Amino acid sequence: MKVIILGAGRRGLLMARQLIAEDNDVVLIDSDPARIEDALSRLDCMGIVGSGMDVEVLKSADCEHADAFIAVSDSDEINLVSCGIVSTEFGETKTVAAIRNITYTGQAGLKGALLGIDYIANPDEEAAKSLHAMIESGIFGNAISFTRSDLLLFTFSVKHGSPFADKHISALRGSMDAEFIVAAINRSGTVFVPSGTSVIKVGDTVSLVAKDADIDILRGSAGYFRKRPKSIVMVGGTRIAHLILKEFPPETRTCVALVDRNREVCEQFASHFPGILVLNAAITDDSVFEEEHLASYDLLLSLTDSDELNIITASYAKRAGNMYSVALIRDNNNYVRLASMLDIDAVISTTEATADSLLRFLRGDNVSSLHLLFKGQLEVYEFTLSAEAEVCGKHLKEIDIRGKGIVAGITDTDGRDVIPTGEYLLKAGETVLVTVSKKHAEYIRRLFD
Known part of the structure; x- marks a missing residue:
């Protein structure tokens, strides 16, 4: 694809890096020359200094022949207007945007298109979805769930004495009382599909x-x-906390405590969710954890608007006795790498969640989700198989993907999860999980999409 990205900030760079890795032609637009200069020093793409609301700038980026225009600048208004201009002037170009302010979309989201934009992702909503999926699966940090399948992908390090150590995969599957497929192995930084x-x-x-x-x-x-x-304690009465609580059934809310230093915010949450325990206090107060017995809760979610406070709170909670702790990262993705060093179980990045949502839409209706493993060396696709897909109607053993990828799981049209063998016959409407090394991703997409 030829993709134009408006905004060379953290979201724009993240998406550009991924799209370039997939051999797409990327053009970055930003009004800040320093941002463009920095991007070009790190990425193999074209950069243009200018405004996304200037038709001449969009023409110079060859928007007329672009497959997609992604608006992820720091301004909702610029994202909206620039997508509107692209939709009007270059009608064949697909438009997607990140919009944070719900004033433009409403609490429940839009029922129809806004200014001709094909898809809008709200960072808070995407982060809340990721957090809710994590809580529901009961797994933190080392597993991935999927959109249309209940199968899970679990990643772990093989220790001395592990029953996995020094075993052939074929023999390993026969020796354990569980069905599974080894989707990938990372050995000293080299990733391969086994x-x-x-x-x-x-x-x-x-x-x-x-x-x-x-x-x-x-x-x-x-x-x-x-x-x-x-039992769950949430720190920060933010919109993300509100979105997560909305997804909980009433019986789960009775086991939730929310901590916020703003009395008005506390009153709003107590009114909307009468089943939860609301504590009007500063989490940095030494006495809060002890007096309110917060360390006795199974899980702490730190969801404030401060990345630093979230990291510190989640790290302290784990040391204080909480079984699990999760930190929300809004602005500084460098904190994601620090989490494991601070004993935090998981970090949810609004930047990554939003980028995943936008990229998933661009990849088409048949890609329900896409996850990256091992710094992007491996991709895990969740395809919804169409009748037109090249592999539809074939047994797995007939599909030549050896050394390139592996079909790691299938959810059939009746909702049954299957760990397949080579005899499995692929049918239209099924959800198929495929892991693939990055260099073979295009080949796999042609087969399954």
Whole structure:
């Protein structure tokens, strides 16, 4: 694709990096010359200094022949207007935008298109979806859930004494009381899609796909244990906290405490969610954790508007006794890398969640989700198989993807999760999970999309 990205900030650079890695032609537009200069020093793309609301700038970026225009500048208004101009002037170009202010979309989202924009992603809503999925699965940090499948992808390091160590994958599957597929192995920074004859070694990082019921067996075998959170404390009465609470059933809300230093915010949450415990206090107050017994909760979500406070709070909570802690990152994605060093179980980045949502839309209706593993060296696609797909109607053993990718799981049209063998016959309407090395991603997309 030829893709034009308005905004060379954190979201724009993240999306540009991913699109370039997939061999797409990317043009970045930003009104700040320093941002464009920095982007061009790090990325293999074209950069233009100018306004996304200037038709001449859009023409110089060759918007007329672009497949997509992505508006992720720091201004909602600029994103909206620039997409509107592109829709009007270059009608064949698909437009997507990140819009934070719900004034433009309403609390429940838009029922129709706004200014001709094909797709809008709200960062708060995307982060809330990711957090809710994480809570529902009961897994933090080392597993991925999917949009249309209940299968899970679990990533772990192989330790000394692990039943996975020094075993052929084919023999390993026969020796465990669980069905799974090893989707990828990261060995000293080299990532590959294994075959049945591959041997897992101590120190390898392994990604496998299994049913939810089998994940617990596999996690226990690997030395990782899971317990679903029964009680949750949320720090920060933000919109993300509000969105998550809306998804909880009434019985779950009775096990939730919310902490915020703003009395008016506390009153609003108490009014909207009468079942929760609302604490009007500053989380930085030494006495709050002890007096309110916050360390006794299974999970702490730090959801304030301050990345620094979220990281500090989540790290302190883990040391104070909380089983799990999760930090929200709004602005500084560098904190994502620090999380594991501070004993935080997981970090949710609004930047990454928004970029994932926008890219998922651009990839088409048949791609329900896309996840990146091992710094983007491996991609995990969730395809909804169409009757026109090249692989539809074929047995897996007839599809030549050896060494390039692997079909790691299938959810059939009746909602049954399947860990497939080579005899499985692919049918239209099924959800298919495929892991693929980045260099073969285009080939896999042509087969399954």
